[in-house]
Amino acid sequence: MKKLNKNLPNFTQAISQLIAQPSISSSQASWDQSNEGVINLLSAWFETLGFAITIQAVPNVKGKFNMLAKLGTGSGGLLLAGHSDTVPFDENRWLSDPLKITDIDNKLFGLGSCDMKGFFAFILQVCQQLDFASIKRPLYVLATADEETTMAGARFFANSEIIKPDVAIIGEPTNLVPVVMHKGHMSHKISIKGQAGHSSKPASGVNAIEIMYQVISELFKLRDNLNLNFQNEAFDVQTPTINLGAIRGGDNANRICGHCELDIDMRSLPGMKDEELVSWLSKALQPIAEKYPGRLSISELDPSSPSFQQTPESELVLTAEKLSGHHCCAVNYATEAPFIQQLGCQTIVMGPGSIDQAHQPNEYLAHSEITKTEVLLTKLVHHYCF
Template sequence: MSASSLPSFFSMYQQLIALPSISATDPKWDQSNKKVIDLLAQWLETLGFACEINELESQRGKYNLLARRGSGNGGLLLSGHTDTVPYDANRWNYDPFKLTEQDGRWYGLGSIDMKGFFAFVLQVLSELNSAVQTRPIMILATADEETTMNGAREVSRFANLKPDYCVIGEPTEMRPVYAHKGHMSEVIRITGRSGHSSDPGLGINAIELMHEVISALLKLKEDFKHKYSNSSFTVPQPTMNFGHIHGGDNANRICGCCELHLDIRPLPGLSVDELYVQLHKATESIQKRYPGSVELISLHHPIPGFQQATDSALVQLAEKIAQNEAQAVNYCTEAPFLQELGCETLVMGPGSIKQAHQPDEYLSIESIKPTQEKLKSLLKSYCFEE
């Protein structure tokens, strides 16, 4: 089989969008990504890639794919995730699983975040002469980036995966991203003792104790501004957001339990362990007064920040190809886990992050040709004879 056996670019895009592969913490939404993985493997084998598929040890029914072409060490790894976020059908004007062309746009769930990236890579590879490939090319497709990032956490299970360079195709409008913040989602649960509201001494009010915790966290949040700073980011300090709080069940009952859900975005280089120490300090006085009353629960494993040196060969090449200076962003990707492979790493892909996780997600048609040319330049620079 040859590159001519591949479907058209539009058809590949269409077929990827048509396969639901939602990842979610809610089991009612969560789905396997196996059909997407199998389809990508089929197309990549057509282009002469050897494919290996691993079911995740941490999550059965979810899969990673690694495709390799070329011998020797090093080479270029192009990586993306195969899952999408859930969607609200009432807010979509188009079928999320049918690629719809309208007003110069391709609409569909995953059109830019980020199934479409694989169609771009396949199309560009089909236009390059594999006979003059000089270094290994690897394509990685991961599971569950939108929730646990367990796929990226397990890439080391692929034997001898040691690329020189890695590009993650998240939507950046093909502008290179050399740094991003991490992500922690934590629950602080206060367990007091319920009782009749007419006599406060009968119980321990969890809401009142949570008030103390929030006061300590607000001070910690303010300390972030003075203790940590990175001017590369539009928001230069780590952020903390109180996203959800619930406690009690009735006005005339002493609240027995209160939960706060918070989000922390650490800067690159800021130890996640240090942040956990700070969170425990915020509840320390309550723990001493009421042993066992405070729990700190992670909604998912923490994702550290990411940074690649701006003077690295990959960043400098990407800036030249993109004709744009590399940037730091506040959202996070799989980059810190792939960087652990020992490769220079950056994030650069088609589409705008402003469209990610939005109803009527779309790719601008006018961006297709420039994106393909930039990806082709990247591949030619590292893996093909001129």
């Protein structure tokens, strides 16, 4: 076995340093941060190993970067991909410092430990033990920006078309189970413009909350219709979903509400097109829009993320199932997989840790994940690159 490079951190040191670099992405400007610190760490480490480094400034988002590390020449090869950002956190709900690794009860606690800075620490350890003199096809490591919000990094990277690997593995926490299918995600704001007035004379104004009540009734009907007409048994939630996520309206009990907003998200099944869902939403609310001319509007909150599906019989899936010992599955959440798939490669989502720990206070990566993840990644890199 090759000796580890003394100039590079071991696994615990690497994950500790990555988590110590805050890289929150959020739609709220007060939370949103640059990921430059994480990118600089990863770039330095992989450059030390002999990788060629490309850093992309992601357009239209300030202080956000992608990093691509490449080792080897020729076409094809393996892409190991993940996002460098984390969600925000409520420090009062954490039992330890979210930005420091705390090792307790055979678990490494820290923000991003499983979702998903830990994946890069695993890749670094695996790469330190490889004999790159015999590499036959390129190995790529991709770290993207803003996966937790707009997926701007993955969108930009897919459009840049600078590589075309044979296969790609996105290391989101799946308990090392190969994920070959997930739902799409889109979010919209429904706005109602009413007419404020004194509550003692309801007819003198137009109550936006009352119109929104009608909107919600139509959304429930649309949800029921989707549930009846679309199912996929591969998912534990087998239908498309509509979630009423946030509502805001009015300012005082004695005023007719002049404005009301509802934020919703919709999650499509593979095979459903985003434009179909948007069309059904518009048609469902059209009678209300006609009843109250100029008072109802629908706008996109964030760019939509399409659903993802990889053929279960593909070589990558069969190989991942064999090496991991797990049968492939579908998940309800969205990832960068559909954008990475645009590179023209077979793509799966498979990484250490559980999605149940992601986006939660006291997020952790269990010690039991460490050895089996390093073994699996080593086998995959040898299979596709050597």
